[in-house]
Amino acid sequence: MQVTVSVNGEEHTRDVEPRMLLVHFLRDELGMTGTHWGCDTSNCGTCVVLMDGEPVKSCTLLAATAAGHEVTTVEGLEVDGQLDPVQQGFTEMHGLQCGFCTPGMMLTARALLNRNPNPSDEEIREAISGQICRCTGYATIVRSIRWAAEHPAPAQQSSEEVTA
């Protein structure tokens, strides 16, 4: 079947099997390998992308389900050569080691900060609790997201003001 999904602001149409999972659509069809596949049971969250701004597990969504929605992947975080503060935060505070869970973690963090620009550590832990990191022990991920909250990008500051 023909599926059209908008990823990072660009529409992509592919002829795929109806059963194709979004994670494989992104990785194998579009070559966006920043989204990873870690389990088959929605437990690990390494496949998290944003769909209309909300974190979803792309291993448990059909590509066809994403049709008509806006998907954001890790490849969409950096805009015009400007890193998202979340990306900067993860490197400043050592929020990653092997890097495998990192894209999903960063996207969840972005969604959290979009709705709550100044989350508490507990709120951060709650937000990432559907995802597993086997390397960091989470404390540095919490610090990374906190760093991003404390260093919002100018554009995001203004959009917050607009929403406010």
Added chain:
Amino acid sequence: MATTEERPIGFGRLTRKEDARFIRGQGKYVDDVKLPGMLHGAILRSPVAHARIVSIDTSAALQHPKVHAVITGKDLEGLNLAWMPTLSYDTQAVLATDKVRFQGQEVAFVIADDRYSARDALELIDVVYDTLPAVVNARKALDPDAPLIRDDKEGQTDNHIFDWESGDKAAADEVFARADVVVEQDMLYPRSHPAPMETCGAVADMDKVSGKLTLWCTSQAPHAHRTVYALVAGLPEHKIRVISPDVGGGFGGKVPVYPGYVCAIVGSIVTGKPVKWVEDRSENLMSTGFARDYVMRGGIAATRDGKITGIRVDVIADHGAFNGTAQPTKYPAGFFNVFTGSYDIEAAHCKVTGVYTNKAPGGVAYACSFRVTEAVYLVERMVDCLADELGMDPAELRLKNLLRPEQFPYECKTGWVYDSGDYANTLRKAMEIAGYDELRREQAERRERGELMGIGVGFFTEAVGAGPRKHMDILGLGMNDGAELRVHPTGKARLGLSVQTQGQGHETTFAQIVAEELGIPPEDIDVIHGDTDTTPYGLGTYGSRSTPVSGAATALVARKVRDRARIVASAMLEVAPEDLEWEKGRWFVKGDPEKGATIQEIAMAAHGAIELPEGIEGGLDAETVYDPPNLTFPFGAYVCVVDIDPATAKVKVRRFVAVDDCGTRINPMIIEGQVHRGLTDGVGMALMEIIAFDDDGNCLNGSLMDYLIPTALEVPDWETDCTVTPSPHHPIGAKGVGESATVGSPPTIVNAIVDALEPYGVRHMDMPCTPSRVWEAMQGKAAPPQ
């Protein structure tokens, strides 16, 4: 935030060079490799733990329009590849021929156009099994009526693999016989799994024209793997290129060669096309390198006033269906014989018996530090059991028995020579940070109110950095590592390493070692690793050996460059080499500091037109292979506070204080990250992780719905600190830290849980301390989990 101006030229906190690609989703893992015409493989696995294979019918699968080939054990027999050697001189079936010996064992390999079709075709293969009784409990593996698992091995009449003893049995028995107090305790270190976020996988590409095999593979030891393939498949070693690209966590699980890798290689040879195989999570949990599974009976002897005199232990080591553990040859139980721990005792003895069971093969993984994990768990639990018997505070008992600084180098009762330490200082620091006395007061108050608060203390000494080649090899390969440093004319450098990062940050840490030695900024040094065609030979990253072995190689190769630079500088400055003095990044004339040359200037001159002294070649490049004179012995003191809900028996780790001493600290940020990871492993193992089986050998934890791993909600905000006692024999004094916290934290947490349960008279309970099992312990029914 580290700004550019604050970046250290050498050791110190430095954000990681490798992050630039990872935060952009540009890491390149095996499953990201996509080659033209690439096919996809999938493995059919045994649904039962023990059965004779009656027949395998692949005809329907071969009819599938997208299937290119189906390979079975019979096909591999024709190539003499049905069995492969393990890293412990055993054999393991690549694809089963006669029997299946564990649930999840590899039976057939399908190669198709895409991963979905390959999976579909697995359903079309018809295998008839004649089911046999299974042995899943290691305690029963040597029973006379236990079914024989390895009837493929000539002369094998039972499920026994090895017996290994260490220490002095007669001396230990004598110490125990005359001891005031003897405490004995059965304990199980349950089977667990490293479960890295990236599962295992490979892409094999056999070029028919050149005869060269390129294998992208999730490997912690690409060079050793290359040699194994040469030995297994009979491929000439120079025609094999193993590339371990970015690896999404290893923790020991990516040390062995798995049947899937061999299948991908055969698949590429058979089809003439590149073949990718990537296992799914259930395959990962059910078939690849498990960890632990030690059934232990420990004993500790002491005087009435708390002087520990002896420790002994008997172990049944469950190695699964094939002895696929990766240990140095002379150490079938790894370095388990550091179980004497951090204490000054009179005698010690251990006996380890390895057995086969109908469970997945493996046995060393999950940051186990060559079985130091099990050893430290045993001794630290035994010390707490002794404290309970004596009515002594467990911290006080440890302080009374810890080795003293003046005893180093210390030869322990099983023969290890500990390099350096100031143990009591480290323990006191951890107690001070935790506010130990205040915690005990709080605990007393809470107990009055019927609340269950526990305080656990743990101390560990690890033996890492394998190892001296005269003692340590894997499959005859001495456990050494190479380093190759090229300095370009403009003073930028390229360091080639034989070890392979799986997240440990080698591209940063090793650049910092060169920077410290040569004064070349880390950003000017590219660290190359993971590709056997472009890096020097060595045994790889596991057992916390990268910094102790490769770190030493890196420091020494940089010193070779520095020595060479001195000669070039002497030619440049027209003085004798002896008249030059080194300051970081520069040789200068003694007594005339203005007159000198930077390493960058020297690099240009070394490639330039100046006349070099006779016998000196141009360039500054150097290489070395490091053979460590001894292991290094990192140590640490941990304090954990838990609260247990008396109504639900749920354990919450409230605080965890970790004071680690890994000698010289290259990048404190990366060290802290390594420690945090290990502490989280500890919470996982102590509270939730287990790979259990039913009596028929069905794996009960074959997915992440059943194999529980800590999330951000189950772990506290770690409190980490350090002491620094450099290793006297390591070129930069570093000791390795990759597994310290995984080793030290499980007993500390269990000590805290048992301490919390004191009102219930609990002296020991086995991991994992899940609510139901803690509840049972509170009812006086603490039983092993399996």
